[in-house]
Amino acid sequence: MTSHARRDGHPRQGDGRTPKRGSLLPIALVVGFVVLLAASQLVGAAFGWGLLAKRDKPAEQSEPVEQAAPQPEVSEEVAPPVEEPPAEPAPDTRAAEFAVDPARTDWNYEPGDAKVVYLTFDDGPSANTAAVLDILDQYGIKATFFVTGINPEYLDMIGECYRRGHTIGMHTYTHDYAQVYASLDAYWDDLNQISEVVRAQIGYVPCFIRFPGGSSNTISANYTSGIMSELSQQVQDAGYQYYDWDASCGDGAEHTADELVDATMEDTSYGYTSIVFLAHDGAEKQTTVEALPRIIEYFQQEGYSFAPLDRQTCVPHHGIGN
Numbered sequence: 001m002t003s004h005a006r007r008d009g010h011p012r013q014g015d016g017r018t019p020k021r022g023s024l025l026p027i028a029l030v031v032g033f034v035v036l037l038a039a040s041q042l043v044g045a046a047f048g049w050g051l052l053a054k055r056d057k058p059a060e061q062s063e064p065v066e067q068a069a070p071q072p073e074v075s076e077e078v079a080p081p082v083e084e085p086p087a088e089p090a091p092d093t094r095a096a097e098f099a100v101d102p103a104r105t106d107w108n109y110e111p112g113d114a115k116v117v118y119l120t121f122d123d124g125p126s127a128n129t130a131a132v133l134d135i136l137d138q139y140g141i142k143a144t145f146f147v148t149g150i151n152p153e154y155l156d157m158i159g160e161c162y163r164r165g166h167t168i169g170m171h172t173y174t175h176d177y178a179q180v181y182a183s184l185d186a187y188w189d190d191l192n193q194i195s196e197v198v199r200a201q202i203g204y205v206p207c208f209i210r211f212p213g214g215s216s217n218t219i220s221a222n223y224t225s226g227i228m229s230e231l232s233q234q235v236q237d238a239g240y241q242y243y244d245w246d247a248s249c250g251d252g253a254e255h256t257a258d259e260l261v262d263a264t265m266e267d268t269s270y271g272y273t274s275i276v277f278l279a280h281d282g283a284e285k286q287t288t289v290e291a292l293p294r295i296i297e298y299f300q301q302e303g304y305s306f307a308p309l310d311r312q313t314c315v316p317h318h319g320i321g322n
C-alpha cells in the first residue's frame with residue numbers, strides 16, 4: 001500500500017508540469033491537492049499517525065533486518081573450519097613413492113640433525129598387531145611393519161596397518177631360516193611369496209625389506225656359505241633396500257616389559273639422531289605390547305619424534321656376517 005502511494009505521488013508532479021502550457025484549472029486542482037496532502041501530513045505528524053510516519057517505520061524495520069545480515073557474515077567467519085573437514089584428504093602418494101623400482105638408487109645413509117625414531121615391528125601380523133596399532137594411534141605415531149606370512153589368519157592386518165598410515169615392508173614368508181637361506185633361489189622364492197601377499201593387501205610391492213636375522217646374521221652360514229654377501233647386493237640391484245636397525249628393545253628373546261624398557265634406554269644411550277628401532281609384533285610378544293607405551297614415552301622425553309620408514313630414512317646396514 002505505502003509503495004503504491006509513493007509511486008502515485010511522482011506521476012502527479014509530472015502531470016503538474018505539463019498543464020502549465022494549457023489552462024490553469026488543472027494546475028489549480030493539482031496545487032490544491034498537494035496542499036491538502038501536505039496539510040494532512042502535518043496534522044498526522046502532530047498526532048503521531050501520519051502517512052510518512054507509517055512509511056518510515058517499515059523502512060526502519062527493514063533496515064535492522066538488513067543489519068541483521070551481519071549474522072550470516074559471522075557464520076561465514078565460523079564457516080572456514082567447517083569447510084576444512086570436507087577438504088579432500090591429501091592424495092596417497094605412497095604407491096608411486098614406495099613401489100620397488102630398480103631405477104631408483106638414491107638411498108640416504110646420512111642421519112639428519114632432527115631426532116627421529118623409526119619404530120619397526122617384525123614377525124607380524126599376529127594376534128598382537130591390533131593392540132600395537134591401537135597404542136600407536138593413541139600416541140599419534142606412524143611406524144613400519146616388516147611382515148610375514150606365518151599367521152595366515154591375520155594377513156588382512158597388513159592392509160589395516162597400511163590404511164592407518166604405517167609403512168609396510170617384507171620380512172619373510174615362512175621365517176624358517178633353513179628354508180629361506182637354503183639357497184639364493186630359495187631366498188628369492190620366499191621374498192616373492194611375501195611380496196605377493198603384500199601386493200594383495202596394499203596394491204603394490206614396496207621397496208623396503210628386512211632379512212630374517214638381519215644382514216649380519218650368521219645362522220644363514222649353516223645353510224649357504226656367503227649367502228648374505230650375495231643377497232645384500234642382489235636385493236639392491238632389484239630395487240629393494242634392506243633395513244637393519246640402530247637399536248632394539250631386545251624382544252627377540254623373552255623378556256618382561258620392564259626389561260624391554262630398560263634395554264631400550266640402554267641401547268639408545270648413545271643418542272643417535274636417526275634411530276631405526278627393532279621391536280616385534282609376533283604372536284609371542286605380549287610383553288612388547290605391554291612395554292610399548294613406556295618405550296614411546298621414553299623417546300618422547302628424550303626429544304624424539306616418530307616417523308614411518310620412507311626413501312629418505314637414513315638406512316642402517318650392519319656388517320655382513322656371512
Ligand SMILES: [Zn+2]
Nearest residue numbers: 122123212213
Ligand atoms: Zn623376524
